[in-house]
Amino acid sequence: MKNYKYLTGDRINLLCSPNNQVTGRISRINDSLIEIDRMKKVYVHSIIAVYQTRRLFALMADIGIKAGGGFFILDLVNALLTKRQPIIKPQTLIISGSLIGVALASLPLMNKKMIIDNENWRIRILCMEN
Numbered sequence: 794m795k796n797y798k799y800l801t802g803d804r805i806n807l808l809c810s811p812n813n814q815v816t817g818r819i820s821r822i823n824d825s826l827i828e829i830d831r832m833k834k835v836y837v838h839s840i841i842a843v844y845q846t847r848r849l850f851a852l853m854a855d856i857g858i859k860a861g862g863g864f865f866i867l868d869l870v871n872a873l874l875t876k877r878q879p880i881i882k883p884q885t886l887i888i889s890g891s892l893i894g895v896a897l898a899s900l901p902l903m904n905k906k907m908i909i910d911n912e913n914w915r916i917r918i919l920c921m922e923n
Contacts, residue, residue, distance in 0.1 A: 806844035844904040851903050857896025865889035
């Protein structure tokens with residue numbers, strides 16, 4: 794079984810009820826309560842799911858949008874300065890569209906939902922202080 798450890802100061806994304814998603818930094822951890830952003834108090838027994846961010850997909854989305862948009866703008870400005878016709882080449886649309894498409898396709902894969910069912914995933918609070 795894989796373990797994910799969260800400490801005070803870490804970012805966390807929780808689903809507490811079907812309509813209540815809580816995201817922020819952990820301010821304090823008690824034996825049955827997690828305080829987020831010094832304002833929101835979440836009881837451990839009320840947590841339905843924890844969302845774990847997949848860093849590779851987040852990086853792909855970030856790089857794809859920036860690279861695709863940057864390439865499109867760079868080629869557009871270059872075409873305007875040199876008075877090139879057509880202003881937007883089909884190759885530019887294919888390249889920038891592909892990069893942005895990969896970025897948008899990786900967005901739904903960015904967060905892994907771990908449903909707390911006490912079989913596959915469970916929450917335990919451990920005292921890690923010395």
